[in-house]
Amino acid sequence: MITVPKLMNDQEIQITPNRPEPIELIQEPDKVIKKSDHVIAAKSLLKGTNLLVADRYSTGMAILAELKKQVFRGKKKSDFTAYRDSRSRFYRASNHLLVPIKGNKISLKKAPEPGWLEKLYPDKDDFHLTFPQFQGLNSSWQWYLNGIKYPGLKEKIHPYYGTYFPTRFDHLQLFDNWLKKYSRPKTSAIDIGTGCGVLAFQMLNHGFETIYTSDINPNALISVAEHARTHDLENRIHLMLSDLFETHTQKSDLVVFNPPWLPAEKDIEGLDNAIYYEPGLFDRFFEQAGDYMNEMGRLVLLFSNLAESAGLSDLHPVKKELTEQQRFKKIRLLKRKVKQSSKKTKRRDHRKNEFVELWELEKIF
Ligand SMILES: C[S@@+](CC[C@H](N)C(=O)[O-])C[C@H]1O[C@@H](n2cnc3c(N)ncnc32)[C@H](O)[C@@H]1O
Known part of the structure; x- marks a missing residue:
């Protein structure tokens, strides 16, 4: 909940901002690191298996790059329907790649530090977001800063x-x-x-x-x-x-x-x-x-x-x-x-x- 003044008449209003919702995990996901086989990791994401990036941010980026390769291989942008289906497939699979958030920071090495984690999750300390959710927070933070x-x-x-x-x-x-x-x-x-x-x-x-x-x-x-x-x-x-x-x-x-x-x-x-x-x-x-x-x-x-x-x-x-x-x-x-x-x-x-x-x-x- 965030309190903003209703401006003009100076009353306050309580607003709960929309934020990427933390992922509810039923079971502990398998971990992936730099040395994991990224081809197998991408295939698992496509099957709907959750994977948790466990060492550095670049591991997540590399796995998503591999996933993109597998999903878009041979697809032409000019084939509108096939391309749109591939995009949805990529979107669904990439959201099975998770990142750990602790103390308002992503706990991965060499990762960006979007200030939204502190502003939007004052009530949460230890949770998971999907990799794309985190990327969205980071890109929004850059627009906000600049x-x-x-x-x-x-x-x-x-x-x-x-x-x-x-x-x-x-x-x-x-x-x-x-x-x-x-x-x-x-x-x-x-x-x-x-x-x-x-x-x-x-x-x-x-x-x-x-x-x-x-x-x-x-x-x-x-x-x-x-x-x-x-x-x-x-x-x-x-x-x-x-x-x-x-x-x-x-x-x-x-x-x-x-x-x-x-x-x-x-x-x-x-x-x-x-x-x-x-x-x-x-x-x-x-x-x-x-x-x-x-x-x-x-x-x-x-x-x-x-x-x-x-x-x-x-x-x-x-x-x-x-x-x-x-x-x-x-x-x-x-x-x-x-x-x-x-x-x-x-x-x-x-x-x-x-x-x-x-x-x-x-x-x-
Ligand atoms: C195209 S954006 C325009 C935003 C801004 N006025 C501008 O020109 O950049 C449309 C805005 O309308 C809001 N919106 C959509 N449906 C609405 C509704 N039923 N009532 C009030 N706002 C709505 C959206 O949340 C969004 O902020």
């Missing part, structure tokens, strides 16, 4: 573990440009699905007095609270744990939502909620949003044609709302072509024609 510089923000954001943060900036640039021209009331705004808070901080930067931020993910609230406190913004940010508008009570001049952009193909949980949307999310959003807008208020949605151009969906949720319902009217639609990454990264074809979109809507009374 921070990320976003368009329109002077200060870097240091995203808390398990919080969504954008690594591509086209939609943020679009929003920042839109904010530069926005000349309507700026008393308050609502940021639904705030993630690391980047849109909220952009709005504060452009003169909004107060932002009501919320997310369904508790880690996002800790992330936003930390940034607000570090940069003396706590009197202008209000935090809420909320499924869409569930715990919102006030109307605002502007409601902003950068939703997940891809339709979910299966049940989702955790950080997947930032990328994939479940059926009904947009219906619920549009049904509620009007109740939280001032009479002259505006609604801004950031979206992308990624799902359409990848052939995952021909149903654009904003277009669907505007054609099927009489709740909102389009004021403007801004588009920005997504910058191609360098040739080295070989972006897949469907990303060639990707646009990010900013939909500005008004409520129909």
Whole structure:
């Protein structure tokens, strides 16, 4: 449990952050070390046998490299289904490789030391995580330490573990440009699905007095609270744990939502909620949003044609709302072509024609 001030009105809220759950072991797993046969070890992982890395971090890395070789041998990326199946196989098998955690450190030689172990497991001293869970903690710790510089923000954001943060900036640039021209009331705004808070901080930067931020993910609230406190913004940010508008009570001049952009193909949980949307999310959003807008208020949605151009969906949720319902009217639609990454990264074809979109809507009374 972590206590974060509810900012603005200085009350505190108790938040239990999401964290990789320690592995419950029914029996002591076999140990693997540098000298073990890595080919046999990888085969055991594929059969679903738990193995515990027992000497150094590099042993775990070497076994995963061998596992990758065995799973992906002969598989071509162009065969989408076969490649996706191999990825799931690799994912399942790699999670049988375990690491020991003692005294908030991984007890292996020459291993990284992500500070998340101390922050997220104050109640646990001796437990096991999977090797990929540990790698995830370590990579998140590097982002947290280094921070990320976003368009329109002077200060870097240091995203808390398990919080969504954008690594591509086209939609943020679009929003920042839109904010530069926005000349309507700026008393308050609502940021639904705030993630690391980047849109909220952009709005504060452009003169909004107060932002009501919320997310369904508790880690996002800790992330936003930390940034607000570090940069003396706590009197202008209000935090809420909320499924869409569930715990919102006030109307605002502007409601902003950068939703997940891809339709979910299966049940989702955790950080997947930032990328994939479940059926009904947009219906619920549009049904509620009007109740939280001032009479002259505006609604801004950031979206992308990624799902359409990848052939995952021909149903654009904003277009669907505007054609099927009489709740909102389009004021403007801004588009920005997504910058191609360098040739080295070989972006897949469907990303060639990707646009990010900013939909500005008004409520129909
Ligand atoms: C694409 S991310 C955007 C994050 C941030 N606003 C940004 O622009 O970088 C979507 C965010 O919406 C949140 N989210 C997803 N479903 C939600 C729901 N039903 N209610 C509130 N937040 C939700 C996710 O946890 C995630 O933080």
